[in-house]
Amino acid sequence: MYINQIHNKKFNLILYLPIPLVFLGLIVLNYITTADVNVEEMIQMMINELGTNLTFAIMVGQLAICCVILLFWVKFIHGQSIRSLTTSRKKVDWKRIFFSFTIWGVFTMVTTLIFYFLSPESFVVNFDPVKFFPFLIIALLLIPLQTSFEEYFFRGYLMQGIGVVTKSRLFPLIITSVTFGLMHIANPEVGKLGMIIMVYYIGTGFFLGIITLMDEGLELALGFHAANNLIGALLVTADWTAFQTHSILKDVSEPSAGFDVLFPVLVIFPILLFIFGRKYKWTNWKEKLTGKVYEYSPEIENINSIGNDNE
Template sequence: MYIDQINNKKFNFILYLPIPLVFLGLIVMNYFATEDVNVEEMMQLMIDKLGTNLTFALMVGQLAVCCVILLFWVKFIHGQSIRSLTTSRKKVDWKRIFFSFTLWGTFTTITTLILFYLSPESFEINYDPIKFFPFLIIALLLIPLQTSFEEYFFRGYLLQGIGVVTKSRLIPLIITSITFGVMHIANPEVGKLGPIIMVYYIGTGFFLGIVTLMDEGLELALGFHAANNLIGALLVTADWTAFQTHSILKDVSEPSADYDVLFPVLVIFPILLFIFGKKYKWTNWKDKLTGKVHEYKPENEVINTIGNHD
């Protein structure tokens, strides 16, 4: 239903194309621009010149602006309500967003504390209230917009658009999950940890795509992604990560990645799917993940769809 609700005669493929072409084009350009550059050194030069907080704000702020542009395009160019881009429900379920945020935020905090307890030599106390609280304000303002853009673009705009064009649920799930992972290919983590980290990025894309299709909306994905980036940025930073922040802790260990990157993809994410599935009583998994997208028939539905502005 999340995809079906925009599958009608008002869907304009020509108007749909500019956003993904421009954004995906920028990803390709960014990748080739950084291919022969030491990203870690480039980041350090920016921090030395502008400061950590301003560098962070500029990096995250780009995607925050993209979020505003995307929502403007959807609402005023497509004439589609933001609600229908977010959910198939009559209104956005904020309880779902907060539940997902709290669940993953709590898990992230607990695991970070356990790692700090088990391996204190791998961390430094980085907390400086004079630097932390300005960063906290920047993070609270920008990170939810940054993560919302990624969700609205990949699990919203692309998932719905490709689903309408292909009349499939599985094809957009595969395409958006892989492109979500590829978007992170220029991150310094990839150069430091190696290509195996892409398993985590693409696996996360599949997890969030499955959540969106099964729950018929973006709410759980929005909450998870916001918690992942916000809580992570506030708790731990490192010299080799995409987010270098005035966080509470700094990871000073030598980074490495092996098959342990499979653990969240093969263990943690399935557990989360089980929790979400039980709580929200998900059924009919096969049809929701691999079935066909049906033509929207308003006489058979009770929700407002594209063309009804919220």
């Protein structure tokens, strides 16, 4: 099992705690310090002083650096392989990553085009080659590291660690999904749309946690998250979002939150679960999502590796 990957290493709770305590502490500190601040205006001030691309690079680059630090900590402090933090398979399945990236990237592009043609007055063409292509390079370099950090931290490091401590698969699913959502609470989208947007953030956390547990690895979550942030940042920006970019389109409509916030969680994500489940032949959902985490043994690893290589 994926969570059991940490069992065949020398798991040390003292060495495990600094990373989550520091990062989650920074989330709380950031929320407290920005509680009385207009985050949208703060981002705009940074853009006025530093420019859009540099502001974007600073904001995303922080988590990209965190990704490097986390992987270093896992590899050299814990002595755990990056492969075992990524998957229960004998090697990382890049086909899974690319399939997940492609299916969500295509969905994002198609829905964006549909919204553009249905409501052209809500968008302006923002494409400027001189500004777009430098941004494209920055995005390609930093966004995959940013999204990989969030997956490695929440669905990897926390999922495995909490699972080992609690001997449960359900507890780490709930805890990592809720904390993932709360990480976004200081985003300007929350101030603009209200707390209902947290349903989307936490719901996305549950979706990513479910596909990680069912697929016994991070590959699908890594691909989905990278497509969501990268394709989204390249296609559309708005003055009230966390990502201010030199994208192709700019949304100039007045934002509002309603069923469109709930639609992905209630409709799209279940459809994706069905697609992934059929393609990778997922079975025994209840046990994989709510069952116990047993002590590691080579026999368990061999049994659970059977079927994990389904294409």
